Amino acid sequence: MPTIGFGTWQIPINEHFQSTIQTAIQLGYRHFDTAQIYNNAALIGDVIRESGIPRSEFFLTSKIWASHRSFESAEDAYAMILEQLQVDYLDLLLIHWPAAQGEPMVWQAQNAGTWRAFEKIYKAGAVRAIGVSNFLPHHLVPLLARAKVKPMVNQLEIHPGYPQRAALRFCMDHGILVQAWSPLGRGTLLRHPTLEKIASAHGVTPAQVALRWCLELGIAPIPKATDFHHQKEDLDIFGFELTPEERDELTLMPQTAFSGLHPDTVTF
Numbered sequence: 001m002p003t004i005g006f007g008t009w010q011i012p013i014n015e016h017f018q019s020t021i022q023t024a025i026q027l028g029y030r031h032f033d034t035a036q037i038y039n040n041a042a043l044i045g046d047v048i049r050e051s052g053i054p055r056s057e058f059f060l061t062s063k064i065w066a067s068h069r070s071f072e073s074a075e076d077a078y079a080m081i082l083e084q085l086q087v088d089y090l091d092l093l094l095i096h097w098p099a100a101q102g103e104p105m106v107w108q109a110q111n112a113g114t115w116r117a118f119e120k121i122y123k124a125g126a127v128r129a130i131g132v133s134n135f136l137p138h139h140l141v142p143l144l145a146r147a148k149v150k151p152m153v154n155q156l157e158i159h160p161g162y163p164q165r166a167a168l169r170f171c172m173d174h175g176i177l178v179q180a181w182s183p184l185g186r187g188t189l190l191r192h193p194t195l196e197k198i199a200s201a202h203g204v205t206p207a208q209v210a211l212r213w214c215l216e217l218g219i220a221p222i223p224k225a226t227d228f229h230h231q232k233e234d235l236d237i238f239g240f241e242l243t244p245e246e247r248d249e250l251t252l253m254p255q256t257a258f259s260g261l262h263p264d265t266v267t268f
């Protein structure tokens with residue numbers, strides 16, 4: 001999996017959409033994070049097909065939305081995703097959010113059913129990796145107890161100011177790779193004095209500091225950038241290293257730029 005992915009949520013669907021994806025591909029992004037709910041898979045599929053770059057060079061992720069979170073409908077959702085992206089396999093398929101409302105026996109069974117469908121798709125060789133998103137340890141424990149194939153990835157909101165240390169530790173202990181969604185706190189983190197101070201010490205930008213912090217913690221970030229200069233900057237994080245003190249300072253920042261989306265309280 002290319003370490004830095006390209007987030008595609010809320011890229012405005014207008015006359016610039018396709019050129020945003022085109023410039024990302026030209027700059028070297030090959031890992032695209034998509035989801036059923038983003039409603040842009042067909043447009044992304046068009047750009048990838050028209051790029052002339054072989055499908056095998058891309059790493060494509062999608063996520064099953066709550067509406068298809070069951071054994072019965074997950075396979076249909078997967079077929080729909082492939083059709084929209086115009087590909088015959090995905091590199092990574094995730095359950096977008098855990099079912100976590102109401103009676104635990106009920107939501108645990110719902111996640112387990114969706115996971116059985118994922119295992120079926122994986123064992124048939126129709127997807128290269130399967131995983132989850134927004135699963136905290138108490139969602140993962142019942143899933144792991146029933147799973148025949150362990151989730152390979154967990155995509156979580158992670159950035160300085162919201163490090164999710166317990167979930168990260170749990171995933172690392174279970175061999176689950178963590179990806180960071182909103183690694184820049186949707187942009188709101190980038191004027192934080194701690195990030196600005198560390199950025200100026202290294203002659204880089206706060207965005208690069210936030211992404212580098214992810215890498216150094218063993219987390220794969222998926223920033224979104226529509227601006228060409230941002231896209232370029234977000235790939236250029238391999239020329240400096242944070243000191244252990246800087247890394248700790250970022251990890252221990254008080255809660256900042258949290259999206260407010262907690263898996264146990266969202267309504268989907």
Ligand SMILES: NC(=O)c1ccc[n+]([C@@H]2O[C@H](COP(=O)([O-])OP(=O)(O)OC[C@H]3O[C@@H](n4cnc5c(N)ncnc54)[C@H](OP(=O)(O)O)[C@@H]3O)[C@@H](O)[C@H]2O)c1
Binds near residue numbers: 096133208
């Ligand atoms: N699994 C989930 O539940 C979940 C939830 C949310 C998001 N995601 C995924 O994670 C991806 C990233 O998260 P996100 O889109 O919420 O937020 P983000 O990547 O944290 O932040 C995006 C914002 O940062 C700005 N930005 C990007 N690079 C920059 C740079 N170098 N300097 C200054 N500003 C910069 C962008 O501006 P411009 O656009 O103007 O360049 C945009 O406003 C999403 O696109 C989606 O694929 C997953």
